[in-house]
Amino acid sequence: MQVASMHFRERAHVKLNDAVLQGNLSKIKGKFVAKRLAAIGELEDFEATREAGSAIRQRALDDLDVWLEMFERNAVARGATVLYAQTPAEINTLVLEIAARHEVRKIIKSKSMVSEESALDHAIEAAGLTVIETDLGEYILQLNDYEPPSHIVGPALHKSKEEVAELFHVKHGTPRKTGVEELCLEARGMLRQHYLTAGMGISGGNFFVAESGSVVLVTNEGNATLTTTLPRVHVAISGIEKIVPTLEDVATLMRLLPRSATGQSISNYVDVLTGPKGEGEFHGVDHMYFIIVDSGRSEILGSDVSEALRCIRCGACMNHCPVYQNVGGHAYGWVYPGPIGSILTPMYVGLENALDLPHASTLCNQCGVVCPVKIPLPDLQRKLREREFAEDLRPWHERTGIKLWAWLAARPRLYACASRLGMRMLHRRADAHGMIGWLPFGGGWTEGRDMPAPQGRTFRDLYAQRQRNAGSSSK
Amino acid sequence: MRVGFFVTCLVDLMRPSVGFAALQLLEAAGADVLVPASQTCCGQPAYNAGDRADAIILARKFVGEFEGCDYIVAPSGSCSGMVRTHYAELFADDAAMLARVQALAARTYELTDFLVNVLKVKEVPGTFAGTVTYHDCCAGLREMGVKSQPRALLATMPGVKLAEMAECETCCGFGGTFSIKFGEISSRLADNKCQHVANSGAKTVVLGDLGCMLSIEGRMRRRGDTTTRVMHIAEVLAGSTADAPG
Numbered sequence: 001m002q003v004a005s006m007h008f009r010e011r012a013h014v015k016l017n018d019a020v021l022q023g024n025l026s027k028i029k030g031k032f033v034a035k036r037l038a039a040i041g042e043l044e045d046f047e048a049t050r051e052a053g054s055a056i057r058q059r060a061l062d063d064l065d066v067w068l069e070m071f072e073r074n075a076v077a078r079g080a081t082v083l084y085a086q087t088p089a090e091i092n093t094l095v096l097e098i099a100a101r102h103e104v105r106k107i108i109k110s111k112s113m114v115s116e117e118s119a120l121d122h123a124i125e126a127a128g129l130t131v132i133e134t135d136l137g138e139y140i141l142q143l144n145d146y147e148p149p150s151h152i153v154g155p156a157l158h159k160s161k162e163e164v165a166e167l168f169h170v171k172h173g174t175p176r177k178t179g180v181e182e183l184c185l186e187a188r189g190m191l192r193q194h195y196l197t198a199g200m201g202i203s204g205g206n207f208f209v210a211e212s213g214s215v216v217l218v219t220n221e222g223n224a225t226l227t228t229t230l231p232r233v234h235v236a237i238s239g240i241e242k243i244v245p246t247l248e249d250v251a252t253l254m255r256l257l258p259r260s261a262t263g264q265s266i267s268n269y270v271d272v273l274t275g276p277k278g279e280g281e282f283h284g285v286d287h288m289y290f291i292i293v294d295s296g297r298s299e300i301l302g303s304d305v306s307e308a309l310r311c312i313r314c315g316a317c318m319n320h321c322p323v324y325q326n327v328g329g330h331a332y333g334w335v336y337p338g339p340i341g342s343i344l345t346p347m348y349v350g351l352e353n354a355l356d357l358p359h360a361s362t363l364c365n366q367c368g369v370v371c372p373v374k375i376p377l378p379d380l381q382r383k384l385r386e387r388e389f390a391e392d393l394r395p396w397h398e399r400t401g402i403k404l405w406a407w408l409a410a411r412p413r414l415y416a417c418a419s420r421l422g423m424r425m426l427h428r429r430a431d432a433h434g435m436i437g438w439l440p441f442g443g444g445w446t447e448g449r450d451m452p453a454p455q456g457r458t459f460r461d462l463y464a465q466r467q468r469n470a471g472s473s474s475k
Numbered sequence: 476m477r478v479g480f481f482v483t484c485l486v487d488l489m490r491p492s493v494g495f496a497a498l499q500l501l502e503a504a505g506a507d508v509l510v511p512a513s514q515t516c517c518g519q520p521a522y523n524a525g526d527r528a529d530a531i532i533l534a535r536k537f538v539g540e541f542e543g544c545d546y547i548v549a550p551s552g553s554c555s556g557m558v559r560t561h562y563a564e565l566f567a568d569d570a571a572m573l574a575r576v577q578a579l580a581a582r583t584y585e586l587t588d589f590l591v592n593v594l595k596v597k598e599v600p601g602t603f604a605g606t607v608t609y610h611d612c613c614a615g616l617r618e619m620g621v622k623s624q625p626r627a628l629l630a631t632m633p634g635v636k637l638a639e640m641a642e643c644e645t646c647c648g649f650g651g652t653f654s655i656k657f658g659e660i661s662s663r664l665a666d667n668k669c670q671h672v673a674n675s676g677a678k679t680v681v682l683g684d685l686g687c688m689l690s691i692e693g694r695m696r697r698r699g700d701t702t703t704r705v706m707h708i709a710e711v712l713a714g715s716t717a718d719a720p721g
Contacts, residue, residue, distance in 0.1 A: 012660055322646045326663050360657065362650025362664070363523060364613035379564075385525030398524070398656070406521045406529035409484070410536060412513040423488050435696045444655035448662025449693035452489070459482045459491035463510055 001116050001148060004333035005345050005354035012331040012360075024160045025328055032319035035263025036370070042265060043255065053256045054374040056249045057310035060210075060241075064301065067210040067243045068292070074213030078275030080288040087295055088118030094291050095120060095202065095235060096127050102233050102287060104129070104199035110217070110224035111135035112204030113152055113313065114237050114293050116335040117348065120202075121146065132194045134223035136187055140164055143171045150329030152336060153261050153315040158328050191223070201227035201285070205238030206312070207253065208290070211246045214274040215290065218257060218267045225271050234273070234285040239293050241301075241309040247272075253312060256372035261314035296348040305380045308343040310373040317367035317377055323360060332357065339367035339377040346384055355393055358384035401441070419458050427456040478506040478589075479544030481537075483554045484516040485685035493685065496601075496713035497550040497586050503713075504594040511540040519557040522565070523651050531565050535572070538562075538579055546593065547583040550709050551684050552615020558583040560618045585615055587624040587683060587708055597631060601714025604634035607706075608677035610668065610691065611644045612684040625683060625708045632712070640675035642667070649690040665694035672703060679704040681711050 004011065015021055040046040060067055072082045085091040091114070099107065107124055109115070109131060121142065124131040133142040137156035141147045144167055149155030156164070161180055168186055169176040177183050203224055207216040215236040217224045228234045244250055250272075258264040277284030300309055318324040318338025329337035334354070336344045342361060346354040363378040371377065388394050408415045429436045430453030438446045445451060478501055482494040501508050518533030537558065541547045549555040559580045566572040590596040607629065615621035629635045648654065648664025655661075668691055672680045680703065682688055692705035 009657060009659075012657070016659060016663055322648065322664050322667075323657075323660055326667075327660060359653070360660075362613070362646045362648060362653045362661075364646035364650070365617045366613070366644075366646065369617055382523060382525065385523070386527050387525070389525030389527070394525070398652075399526075402521055402524045402526050402652075403529065405516075406518070406526065406533060409515040409518075410529075410532050412515055415515050419488055433696055433701050435693070442655055444658030444661075445693070447658050448697065449658075449665060449690065450696045452689050452692045452696075454489045455491055457491065459487040459494040460510075460512065460514075462491050463482075463494070464512065 001119050001335050003345075003349045003353050005349065005357055006333070008331055008333060008356035008360050011333060012327040015327045015331045020160070020163075021158055021328055024158055025325060027160075028157055029325050032263065032316075036260060036316060036319070037263075039259040039263040039265060043259070049252065049255050050372055050374055052252050053312075053372055054310060056244060056252055057312070057373045058307075060243050060245055060249075061301065061306065061309050064240065064243060067245055068240060070210040071208050071213055071243055074211065075275070075290055076213070078213050079278070080213065080275050080290060082290045082292065085291055085293045085295065088293075091115065091118040091237060091291055091293055091295075092120055092123035095237075096123065096129075098233065098235055098289055099124075099127075099129060099200055102199060104233060106130040106132070106194065106198045107200045107202060108132050108134050108194050108198040108227050108231065109138070109202040110204065110219065110227040111138050111155070112202060112237050113149070113335055114204060114239055115202065116149060117293075117295060120237075132191070132198070134191050134194070134227055135219075136184065136221055136223075139187055139191065140167065143167055148330060149335070150337065151315060151318060152313050158330065195226045195230045198231045200233040200235060201229075201231040202235045202237060203228050205236045205242055205290075206257070207250050208238060208243045208292070209247055209250060209272075210243055212274055214247075214272050216250055217269070217271040217273070218254070219271070220262070220264075220268040222269055225269055228271065228273055229284060232285060233287045233289070234276075235289045235291060236273070237291040237293065239295070240297050241311075257312050257314050260316040260370065260372040300347050303347070304383045305343055305347065307375050308340065308347070308380055310375050311340050311344075312373055314372055316370045316372065317375075320366045320370045322362065322364065322366065332360075339381070340375070343377065343380045343384065351384065351387060351391070352393060355388060358382075358388065397441075416458070416460060420461060423454040423458055424456060426454050429453065476506055477543070477545045478508050479541040479547045480508050480510045481514060481517070481541065481547055481549040481554065482510070483549050483551045483685065485689070486550055489685060489689065490707065493550055493707040493709050496707070496709035497548075499600060499713045500586070500590060500596075500709060501548065501594075503600045504590060504596050506594065509544060514540055517554045517557045519554060519561075520651055522557065522561060527565070534562050534565050534576070538572075538575055542575065542579055545582065546589065547579065548586055548589045549583075550586045550707065552585045552612050552619045552621050553684050553686060555583050555585045556614035556618035585619045585621050585683065587628055588619060588621050591624040591627055596628065599628060599631055599712040601632065601712050602634060603632055603711050603714060605679055606636040606638050606677045607679040607681045607711065608638050608640045608672055608675040609643060610640075610647060610672075610680055610682040610687060612682055612687045613646050615683050616644055621683065625681070628708070628712055629681070635711070638675045638677045640671040640677070640680075642671055647687045647691050649686040651686065654686075654690055661690065662694060665690045666698070669695050669698055669700065673700070678702065679706055679711075681706050681708050683708045
């Protein structure tokens with residue numbers, strides 16, 4: 001997917017002024033938060049489960065090579081083929097090779113964010129094959145000329161049902177529908193034929209289970225089950241970090257994932273797929289492939305932001321992020337939006353291509369407290385800020401401003417003089433309500449807000465005076 | 476009990492009256508308050524900007540100034556949170572400093588937390604009549620566990636009626652330099668906050684951090700609301716809405 005993360009501020013500006021989007025965002029904002037809260041309340045000790053989930057994910061990452069080897073061994077023993085992609089381009093190459101080997105002309109897909117990293121659909125079409133997205137959200141986006149996803153769980157969440165109805169009416173050439181159920185039925189009708197005629201199904205992978213060589217898929221629409229069982233070939237694509245040691249671990253993580261993502265105790269479907277169908281078995285595919293993707297992940301693993309790899313893609317961080325809630329996912333400019341995207345995007349596409357993202361947060365830590373695997377998201381954003389600062393990637397005025405402030409703050413006497421003078425000057429600029437309407441070097445603040453003027457003298461000045469007065473009166 | 480008072484740079488520069496109100500509360504509760512004269516800033520602006528070297532310089536300075544105190548108290552969840560939850564990380568590679576910093580961090584408190592949980596304050600010197608709503612500032616809430624403390628103190632004031640607003644725990648959009656770098660997003664978040672304050676019916680919004688205070692008040696006035704008051708919790712509890720002495 002094309003990277004547009006350098007323009008976060010400009011994109012956010014457009015989104016903040018898009019009345020339709022703002023209406024859609026405000027409708028969904030409270031829902032995720034309330035549903036999650038209700039769902040975690042069902043567990044006696046959600047915090048303990050979070051702790052356990054975090055430990056499971058960390059354990060997997062700490063010995064990732066061991067678990068990956070175990071996964072490969074067990075998957076191969078069950079008849080699957082395990083392939084590795086170093087780069088996004090390699091994902092596409094591998095998929096096309098598999099398609100060629102099995103003479104596949106049509107491919108159906110259930111949701112895979114990793115395949116968005118490599119723009120797999122475009123590569124498939126460029127090779128002259130047909131690809132159909134079967135996740136309703138992804139289907140809507142594909143129909144809308146491959147509009148980018150705005151959320152990792154609900155890729156088309158930014159769209160209202162009216163917009164979807166219009167899209168279906170235009171693209172399907174059918175009478176305009178109004179209800180959500182009618183729209184779903186229409187999409188289902190369109191998709192059914194493809195399940196039966198596709199030669200290959202591509203899925204993502206919520207978890208790769210090392211001890212069994214299985215892929216776990218967590219879905220609500222049933223499309224993943226059809227995608228991975230009806231065609232002759234199944235290809236599961238996911239990152240190296242999605243490994244978990246045991247099925248028992250999956251059970252724990254499944255207490256966290258649907259609750260954190262959609263506020264469900266359990267998703268409608270959980271598929272655990274292990275190998276192609278065996279001799280004499282009726283259900284399943286003839287050939288099963290795993291494409292395990294690095295594409296920047298091993299670099300994160302060895303870095304100071306490695307905890308980001310614990311992510312289980314629930315989307316809770318974005319659902320609860322006040323910035324995401326107001327600008328939506330497209331502002332972030334790549335596959336992964338919101339707080340986790342502000343870490344992953346710079347790490348996957350290069351910090352120099354996403355300079356704003358680690359700064360696009362108030363560090364309020366609402367994301368950190370809801371994250372089911374306890375990723376300290378603001379701390380990681382700060383780590384990337386440190387890297388930008390150290391590598392001279394921040395604008396000169398920002399660097400100079402901070403440096404000058406810190407230089408002064410380390411010199412109390414000079415700081416006292418400068419602040420005394422500065423506050424007196426600002427105090428004089430106050431209007432009748434005590435406000436300053438425009439600040440030099442603070443245009444970002446005053447474009448949408450006044451700056452309450454300082455009271456005039458500094459606390460330390462006044463306090464010193466108070467101490468002197470107390471001293472002289474007691475003499 | 477020697478309590479080191481860290482006034483914080485924003486209170487020092489922008490609203491000294493908040494500092495004096497906090498002092499009054501601490502002294503009324505019997506604390507022996509010390510105000511190191513050379514104090515400036517805890518280093519958080521540098522830390523959050525990614526300027527680690529300067530953050531370390533200012534953290535060292537802070538430790539030197541306050542180490543001799545039994546407790547360190549700031550009228551801010553953000554600045555006390557910087558000391559309590561982030562200083563140690565700055566000295567992870569410096570065992571000697573790390574030990575000193577950890578000892579200091581454990582004794583560092585946000586004002587209302589200190590009043591309630593250490594000084595066991597049951598009454599406050601101020602008087603206030605009216606309905607207020609409380610904004611939970613992010614660092615106070617999520618780093619320092621400040622939630623019930625300010626409300627407990629407000630509840631000791633007979634004239635105060637608390638009307639909680641929706642989303643009282645949602646960020647106001649300040650975020651330090653975020654408010655300048657991403658002014659438009661920051662203002663939108665502040666605007667949402669102002670709307671919730673207005674919907675609560677309260678004529679005063681009370682909070683515990685200067686940054687949020689400036690952002691919310693600034694947005695409120697720009698929206699044309701010139702009457703709703705934005706007050707620091709210390710100002711309410713000490714009843715000193717008048718200008719600072721001097």
